[in-house]
Amino acid sequence: MLSRIIYCSAVVLATTAVVLLALFSPLPHQSSRATPQATLSFYIQQPQPGSSAVAPHSVGALIFHRWLTEGPDNTSRVVGKAQGFIIPVEGFAHSAFNIIYLTFHAHDYAGSVSIEAKKLAFKEEEELSVVGGTGSFAFATGNAVFAQIGRQASNMDASYHIKLNLDFPDNFERRKF
Template sequence: MLPRIIFCVAVVLATLTVVLLALISPAARRNHSSKIPSMALSLYIQQPQIVSSDTQSSVAQISGAGAFVFHHTLTEGPEITSRSVGKAQGFIVPIEQFAHSAFNIIYLTFETPDYSGSLSVQANDVAHKENEELTVVGGTGSFAFARGHAIFSNTQRQTYHVNLRLKFPNRSHSIPG
């Protein structure tokens, strides 16, 4: 009988020790979200410049279906002469039946000395408001595993201002920017 009591007391003490260590451990009090590297970028999507009526636009609307296919330039500033940093491409079907389609993605591709890669921005539930907050669902290259938000704002210069707020949960090193 005494060995059984000693065994039960030992189990209770061991369990109590584990619980207390978990509660008072410095690791339990750390804010893990502050360790996730983040990045903020501000870019502009330029509308294509159509020179003559013979030139095809880089925005195509598929008649009947109402789909938009586009291929625009990403720049550092709002002017068309600003330094190009990449491309914005996409295929958007703004019809209610396709609102949650996997096709409704905007791809932002970067080609700069600092960044090389792409971001995928989910374009579901676009309400055609002055400011649209969309979700960044992934990336490649410099933006691998990126998650976050992309706020698209229509400017008066026929461009879109894009504010990106990104987090990189699967990276342990810091990211410039």
């Protein structure tokens, strides 16, 4: 009987301790400044007829080089380039080679963003992961939403609107965006 009273007392004391700790513990430390973020919007332009901006190879690799512009028109200001090497063949579809690089050379920002294209399904809208960057985009993570503009005969010949949602480390000295 005494052991049962001791056991019940221990349970009541443990429960009381947990409740008191939950009520009177200090709140977790919260930083006064939020994680730096940036949202950018650009366009990948469709290659001109007869250009070699897209070069599918016999083994199924898709290698491309396109211009990034501020607006949807081909006459918009060029702010960089989009390059990629994608192997949509089943055995390589999830390989580390499937990366899209966006390189920027504008006055306000310079550097590159690497976007993982392992889950590329060639849909009208794709959300892919940003896995790093250089220069103004050093240590960037986040996502990139690629939305096809208009209807095209082939997804390889399409123009895209890209919306980058980037996060940076807390100690990142944010540059001008």
